[in-house]
Amino acid sequence: MKNVLVINSSISGDNGHSNKLSKAFLAELGGNIKLTEIDLSAEPLPHLEMAELAAWMTPAAERTAEQQQLADFSDKLIEQVRSADVIVFGVPMYNFGIPSQLKSMLDRLARAGITFKYTETGPVGLLADKPVIVLATRGGIYQGTTADSQTPFLTSFFNFIGLTQLHFVYAEGLNMGEEAAQQALTAARQQLGHLSDKVAA
Template sequence: MPSSQTHRPSLRVLRVDASARLEGSVTRQLADLMLRELAERVPGLSVARRDVSAGLPFVDAAWVGANLTEPAARDASQRQALAKSDELVAEVMAADVLLIATPIYNFSVPASLKAWIDQVARARLTFRYTEHGPEGLLTGKKAYVLAVTGGTEVGSAIDFATPWLTFVLGFLGITEIEVIAADRVMLRGNAARQSASEHVIRVLDRDWPAFAEAV
């Protein structure tokens, strides 16, 4: 007889895509590769997808006012102002692993990804202030950042995207972060893509060795 119990997925991944390109996007190709390889290593993998490329609401005065109001005291309009943020926060909280696939536009992240961060960075939900300073509440999660650039060298003095993402994820409590870069694609071409693909395989073999040995 089939079990009546609901089995929790062995690993829950939230994939966040930020590239404006839907076809031919190197970030999306790398994210596809990572998920295929991860699925081979982890039985029962569950993937939720959030494509932010079409844009998200920006934080405005109504959002700030609602967020500063105690949850029990919020009226209907305030709850509506935070509805999308609540949805995005719930996705992050439910995930064991974040896979953030982003290009670097003009030395930083796309505006849509910044809007996503603004929506999920919520005091009392994903971080809090204590007498010892801010404390991230999204602990126990891994994050993989797939960063693709046309000409910017990831990790260089003009890369303001990956250091910022690493900092803000750490601020929220996610400190296990791996940056995988296919950088300077316009200069390095397929070599950049191949290097990043090989990095993906090495990282997955490192992080999920028991599963890798079993397949």
């Protein structure tokens, strides 16, 4: 049985295209999975502040109750990522970038000495590699252009913490007419069908 972690960040909730694609992928995988879902719109994380960083840097045995509560955001997330066999990110494009809710989550996933470390030859990711599927939904056409800030950022970030098996599934032109939207979503679902065969093996 595969442990699948789904992290959605659309502010449209279940009506968001990225959320719908993540559900389509789960349907392709079938029922023989252990599913953990995180909805960053329904339960947004606060922006990272210095008090939380200080809690991370304080040994667990020495943390105050308040510090432990702050550290729990990151500790729980990292454990969920470690436990997963496959991770799915629903990532709509907002103003040329990733949703701020997702950025707040990623800030808690990058922990020096836990998910990455610096060495004399550069940074080394500490997470065990696993498939990461990014469902990138956009109103316009951005893939392969300089306006696509999401792909290089997410690639750099995930590689930094040790995740290199990245699969980007794009559904673009979703605000460019009904026909264009349906074609894009159909193509994305077909790609997800192929991916489900790979990750379920």
